[in-house]
Amino acid sequence: MIYGDCEIKSFEVGKGQWHARIQRVDQRPVVIDGMSFPTLDIGFAWSDPDAAIADARRLIDRFPQRFATIVPSAEALS
Template sequence: MIYSGFEIKSFEVGKGQWHARIQRIDQRPVVIDGILFPMLDIGFAWSDPDAAIADAKRTIDRFPQRSGMTLPVAEASA
């Protein structure tokens, strides 16, 4: 799923333990406090994939509020 310039994928680690991974759709790294991350695994072990995706969306929504965060070009210029 694409959300706000990021691709979100849910994945299961263990039975019924869902996580989400986000990556910029332009394939550039996310920069947090000067550290480059090609992708980020987000959140907790959720009981279903939809909950993991919802958590990832909340995390993405907080990105502009963090200092040192570099967003996708389309998002930064909006």
């Protein structure tokens, strides 16, 4: 599913243990404390894929500066 500037995919690790993977749609890395990640796997195991995706959406909403595409203003380019 596409959510904002991110693609979220759920995947199962073990029977009934669902996680989510977040990747930016533009394929740029997510930068956290100066470290870049091409994808982020959300480590909490949920009992169904929809719950894993909902958790990933909450994470994106909580830290929008990490997941948003930042477009420099015209002034910054001058």
